[in-house]
Amino acid sequence: AQKITQTQPGMFVQEKEAVTLDCTYDTSDPSYGLFWYKQPSSGEMIFLIYQGSYDQQNATEGRYSLNFQKARKSANLVISASQLGDSAMYFCAMRERGSGGYNKLIFGAGTRLAVHP
Amino acid sequence: DTAVSQTPKYLVTQMGNDKSIKCEQNLGHDTMYWYKQDSKKFLKIMFSYNNKELIINETVPNRFSPKSPDKAHLNLHINSLELGDSAVYFCASGHTDTQYFGPGTRLTVL
Numbered sequence: 310a311q312k313i314t315q316t317q318p319g320m321f322v323q324e325k326e327a328v329t330l331d332c333t334y335d336t337s338d339p340s341y342g343l344f345w346y347k348q349p350s351s352g353e354m355i356f357l358i359y360q361g362s363y364d365q366q367n368a369t370e371g372r373y374s375l376n377f378q379k380a381r382k383s384a385n386l387v388i389s390a391s392q393l394g395d396s397a398m399y400f401c402a403m404r405e406r407g408s409g410g411y412n413k414l415i416f417g418a419g420t421r422l423a424v425h426p
Numbered sequence: 427d428t429a430v431s432q433t434p435k436y437l438v439t440q441m442g443n444d445k446s447i448k449c450e451q452n453l454g455h456d457t458m459y460w461y462k463q464d465s466k467k468f469l470k471i472m473f474s475y476n477n478k479e480l481i482i483n484e485t486v487p488n489r490f491s492p493k494s495p496d497k498a499h500l501n502l503h504i505n506s507l508e509l510g511d512s513a514v515y516f517c518a519s520g521h522t523d524t525q526y527f528g529p530g531t532r533l534t535v536l
Contacts, residue, residue: 342522344524346527348467352529352530353529354516354527354530355527356524356525356527359523402469411457411476411481413459413474413484414459414461414525418466419467419468
């Protein structure tokens with residue numbers, strides 16, 4: 310079964326508008342973390358934001374915020390005031406405890422965001 | 427002052443060859459990782475090392491052998507390369523609440 314689901318293979322948004330990228334997850338571990346990464350066409354993986362499962366408040370980093378709804382097991386990324394440079398692939402990932410008790414990241418399939426002028 | 431660096435950035439080689447990818451981090455993290463991103467952009471963990479000790483091995487063929495000479499370095503050696511090994515390989519390092527990735531190595535096996 311998929312542990313991280315990103316249901317939107319592609320999204321587009323008008324420049325300066327806000328956009329929400331969806332992510333749902335599945336875990337029985339009470340302690341976990343959720344990450345979002347951006348991968349532009351140049352290929353590097355850029356860390357955007359992190360939310361811990363025990364964090365009471367939604368994480369924010371500049372124009373990025375994570376809408377964490379624990380009961381619904383969702384961790385959507387909200388990008389406010391989109392810019393042309395936001396066009397990229399976006400990956401949601403969950404920190405999961407692997408065998409031996411060590412952490413690893415499980416990634417979703419990604420959402421390709423296109424920002425139109 | 428690059429945080430996680432990998433060399434080479436591109437690697438083109440023939441089937442059957444052996445190749446290595448090097449990774450270094452200057453973030454002081456104890457844990458380093460190798461991930462593989464396939465042609466459909468799907469990212470999957472391959473290995474993880476904590477303080478030079480292998481802690482995660484995700485059923486990767488034993489043609490792949492990671493080596494960590496110290497906690498700032500994690501290299502990946504691949505023997506007898508196959509067409510299916512073509513992918514982008516990312517090194518990463520991190521703590522519980524963050525993982526920083528290197529720029530990736532695009533491996534093409536002809």
